[in-house]
Amino acid sequence: xxxxxxxxxxxxxxxxxxxxxxxxxxxxxxxxxxxxxxxxxxxxxxxxxxxxxxxxxxxxxxxxxxxxxxxxxxxxxxxxxxxxxxxxxxxxxxxxxxxxxxxxxxxxxxxxxxxxxxxxxxxxxxxxxxxxxxxxxxxxxxxxxxxxxxxxxxxxxxxxxxxxxxxxxxxxxxxxxxxxxxxxxxxxxxxxxxxxxxxxxxxxxxxxxxxxxxxxxxxxxxxxxxxxxxxxxxxxxxxxxxxxxxxxxxxxxxxxxxxxxxxxxxxxxxxxxxxxxxxxxxxxxxxxxxxxxxxxxxxxxxxxxxxxxxxxxxxxxxxxxxxxxxxxxxxxxxxxxxxxxxxxxxxxxxxxxxxxxxxxxxxxxxxxxxxxxxxxxxxxxxxxxxxxxxxxxxxxxxxxxxxxxxxxxxxxxxxxxxxxxxxxxxxxxxxxxxxxxxxxxxxxxxxxxxxxxxxxxxxxxxxxxxxxxxxxxxxxxxxxxxxxxxxxxxxxxxxxxxxxxxxxxxxxxxxxxxxxxxxxxxxx
Ligand code: XMP
Numbered sequence: 474x475x476x477x478x479x480x481x482x483x484x485x486x487x488x489x490x491x492x493x494x495x496x497x498x499x500x501x502x503x504x505x506x507x508x509x510x511x512x513x514x515x516x517x518x519x520x521x522x523x524x525x526x527x528x529x530x531x532x533x534x535x536x537x538x539x540x541x542x543x544x545x546x547x548x549x550x551x552x553x554x555x556x557x558x559x560x561x562x563x564x565x566x567x568x569x570x571x572x573x574x575x576x577x578x579x580x581x582x583x584x585x586x587x588x589x590x591x592x593x594x595x596x597x598x599x600x601x602x603x604x605x606x607x608x609x610x611x612x613x614x615x616x617x618x619x620x621x622x623x624x625x626x627x628x629x630x631x632x633x634x635x636x637x638x639x640x641x642x643x644x645x646x647x648x649x650x651x652x653x654x655x656x657x658x659x660x661x662x663x664x665x666x667x668x669x670x671x672x673x674x675x676x677x678x679x680x681x682x683x684x685x686x687x688x689x690x691x692x693x694x695x696x697x698x699x700x701x702x703x704x705x706x707x708x709x710x711x712x713x714x715x716x717x718x719x720x721x722x723x724x725x726x727x728x729x730x731x732x733x734x735x736x737x738x739x740x741x742x743x744x745x746x747x748x749x750x751x752x753x754x755x756x757x758x759x760x761x762x763x764x765x766x767x768x769x770x771x772x773x774x775x776x777x778x779x780x781x782x783x784x785x786x787x788x789x790x791x792x793x794x795x796x797x798x799x800x801x802x803x804x805x806x807x808x809x810x811x812x813x814x815x816x817x818x819x820x821x822x823x824x825x826x827x828x829x830x831x832x833x834x835x836x837x838x839x840x841x842x843x844x845x846x847x848x849x850x851x852x853x854x855x856x857x858x859x860x861x862x863x864x865x866x867x868x869x870x871x872x873x874x875x876x877x878x879x880x881x882x883x884x885x886x887x888x889x890x891x892x893x894x895x896x897x898x899x900x901x902x903x904x905x906x907x908x909x910x911x912x913x914x915x916x917x918x919x920x921x922x923x924x925x926x927x928x929x930x931x932x933x934x935x936x937x938x939x940x941x942x943x944x945x946x947x948x949x950x951x952x953x954x955x956x957x958x959x960x961x962x963x964x965x966x967x968x969x970x971x972x973x974x975x976x977x978x979x980x981x982x983x984x985x986x987x988x989x990x991x992x993x994x995x996x997x
Contacts, residue, residue, distance in 0.1 A: 483672050485509040486526040488516075489815075490534025490544055490562045496812060498532055498560070498651045498662075500851050505663045506674035510849075511815050518547040528556040528670035531563025533649060537577065537613050538562070538569045546570055556642035556670035558662075561611060564645035568633070571619035571643075578616065580630035582609035585654055588626050588634060595625040596637055597644055597664050601657040607648035608655045615647065637669075644669055678850075678857040682714065685846045689718035693804055698844055699794060700806035701787055702727040702745070702753075703876060704737050707808030707847060709745060709868050710859040714846045715806045716751045717862060722800070724752045726790045728783060731759025731892065732878030735900040744865045754794070758786045759889075766880065766887045770925070772997035775887065779877040805841035810855060814848050872917040873952065881997045885924030895922040897976045898942045902968050906946075909964045916949040918958075921996040922979075930980030932973070939980035942972055946984075947994055955989040 485502050487509055489495035495511045502509035512521060514534070521529065529550065536543035548570055551557060559567035565575045586609040590598045615633040618624050622643070626635035634647040644665055650658030666672045693715075700712040702725050712725050725745075729738045738755070746753050765778045795802050847855050859869040879895050880887050899920040906918060921943040930937040944965070949955035969982035985992070 483508060483527040483676070484524070485528045485530060485666065485670075485672070486521060486524060487511045487530045487532055488514050488521070488546075488563070490514045490532050490536070490566075494533040494561070494649065494651065496815065496851075498530055500853075501651045501659060501662055502530070502666065503676065503851070503854065505659070505666055506676050507666050507672050508676040514544040514546075518550045521550065522553050522555065526555060527672050528558065528666065530665075531557065531559040531566060533561030533563060533610065536562060538565045538575050539613075551641070551643055554642070556665070557644070558665045558669065559643075559645035560651070561647060561649055564635075564647050565611075565613055565615060567643065567645050568615045568619060568636070571622075573615055573619040573622070573633070573636075574617040575613050575615050577613050580614040581612050582628065582630055583611075584609065586628050586648070588628055588648065590626045590635075592623065592625040595623070595635075596639055596669050597635065597646065597661050598625060598657075599664060599668075601660055605657050606654065607646075607650070607658070608652040609648050611647060639669075642669055678854055678861060681850065681854070681858060682717070682861060685714055686718040689715055689844060689846060692842075692844060693719050693722065695722070696800050696804060697722045697724065697794075697802040698804035698806055699723075699791060699802060699841070700725045702741055704733060704741055704871075705808075705874060706852075706859065706869060706871050707810060707855060709741075709808075709864060710855050710862065711806050711808035711845070711847050712745075712751060713749045713859065713862045713864055715844060716749045720750075721752060723806070724754060724794050726787060726794075727753060727755045728786045728790070729755055729757050729759060730762040730779065730783065730786075730878065730880075731889070732762065732779070732880040732887070734874070734879065734903075735896040740865075740867060745868060748863050748865060748868075754790055756786055756790050758782070761786065762880075763887070763889055768886060770886050772881060775880055775997075776877055779880050783876075803842055804844045806844045806846075808847055808855075809843075809845045810847050810852060811850050812852075870912065872912070872915070874917070875995060881995055882919055883922045883924050884926075884996055885922075891922060891924050894940075894976055894978060895920065895942075898922070898972045898979060901971045901975060902944060905964060905968045905971065909961065911946075911958075911960065911964065914948070915946045915958050915960075916952070916955065917994065918944060918946040919995055920944060928981060932980060937980045939978050941981040941983050942976070942979050943996060944968065944982060944984050945994065945996065947989070949989075949994070952994060955994055957984075957986045957988060 485507055487495045487499045489511050499509040499511050546566055569575045585606055588605050588607045590603050593603055614631040618633050618636040622636040622638045624633050624636050628634045637644045650661045702708050715723050727741050762782050765782050769775055856869050883891050902920045923941045927938050946958040946960055947955040948958045972982050
């Protein structure tokens with residue numbers, strides 16, 4: 474893989490004991506400008522050490538260290554001379570493995586807890602207050618530290634809430650320093666990295682750009698690459714990075730299916746090209762998609778049609794690029810992110826994909842090697858890279874938008890008139906949310922047209938019989954769960970007034986006040 478992360482110097486490995494803490498820890502380490510990667514707790518210790526980490530962090534997890542089947546660690550991990558920091562479950566595992574005592578003494582602590590630091594001059598706590606709020610989440614507790622460790626903090630219920638053995642470079646805390654509610658958590662983590670492990674904070678997204686540019690050049694050589702642009706952040710940043718590396722050897726393809734929001738196609742056509750200088754092939758396929766969608770109201774059916782047509786059009790564009798004069802087209806660029814890599818098992822190998830060419834007329838033996846320059850990055854880091862590459866804020870800060878576009882935000886049949894109407898309403902909502910400074914607070918705000926519903930209204934002198942528009946502002950961290958955003962009434966009022974005044978055939982605006990679950994974010 475380009476810039477193989479295992480080989481990066483000063484890499485901190487976060488051993489993942491489950492429950493989603495590991496990703497947050499890895500992000501916090503990177504915020505401290507130290508490169509980090511996640512490895513599963515099932516990875517043998519020899520393999521972890523073979524990666525030559527500068528330090529190791531043991532994450533929290535849902536188990537009890539003495540429970541049957543709970544993840545364990547070979548003692549060798551603590552004897553290799555590599556600095557180790559255990560947090561929560563990782564702390565208890567370190568204690569239990571090295572001869573300390575962990576038991577279930579009823580000292581459960583969940584949520585905000587006061588930590589009493591007994592050694593403010595310790596490696597982890599120096600410069601932090603003797604009393605500090607931390608975030609706890611544990612049933613078991615450590616009652617005796619292993620030999621050679623000094624206890625550095627306690628809570629009202631837990632006698633050993635932090636310990637360290639400076640000589641062996643082993644550190645642990647019962648709480649979750651990675652969580653925002655642990656006020657000095659980032660400082661404690663940085664103390665471990667810089668003071669405990671002696672790592673210098675040199676990693677930045679700027680380094681990523683340099684590294685990736687070199688790696689992409691080495692991978693692609695003098696061949697050509699294709700990148701599909703969706704209008705979303707990930708594909709735009711991946712394309713910009715590859716463009717920086719190989720310039721005109723890259724061709725980007727953007728399929729305009731006519732289901733985009735107002736101004737989006739222009740944004741890709743003008744702003745993206747202006748910022749990157751990329752070769753862009755825009756395929757105007759609106760008519761084709763609308764014809765294929767005619768008469769269809771079922772959401773799953775719509776999704777299938779949009780997906781199918783998309784592949785056909787994209788492959789046709791690929792075929793045209795393949796037929797142009799020039800070096801072999803051997804690479805396909807994809808905006809895969811680190812969470813996708815972790816969630817799919819963390820493989821670091823180079824994948825080949827065979828294009829689905831049963832419909833587009835591509836030759837049978839076409840195989841692309843993938844270029845995935847964002848495989849090491851979290852979403853916020855992708856945004857930073859995009860910003861450093863000079864992409865406009867409108868692209869880099871975009872909220873998530875589904876691939877099938879407005880096609881799944883019309884409940885009912887998709888027609889050109891309805892799309893135009895929804896585009897207007899959506900543009901008004903976006904404009905007002907931005908003007909109110911709500912873009913970062915709101916995860917995304919689908920605007921939905923209930924095309925099959927009409928209701929009576931009154932406007933001007935007459936009765937109307939128009940459609941409702943639904944506003945669906947949600948707050949979320951990962952779109953898996955979401956809550957409806959408690960938006961200021963005056964902003965809602967402004968959006969409602971403008972939509973009913975400015976968008977013909979709409980006489981009501983309603984607010985969706987359902988969380989996910991039970992609702993989904995999109996209506997469809
Ligand atoms: P739901 O509606 O399932 O949406 O709560 C969760 C998140 O996924 C987005 N979404 C999609 N994104 N292609 C995408 O790239 C799709 O087909 C698609 N469908 C839903 C949705 O906008 C939300 O962020």
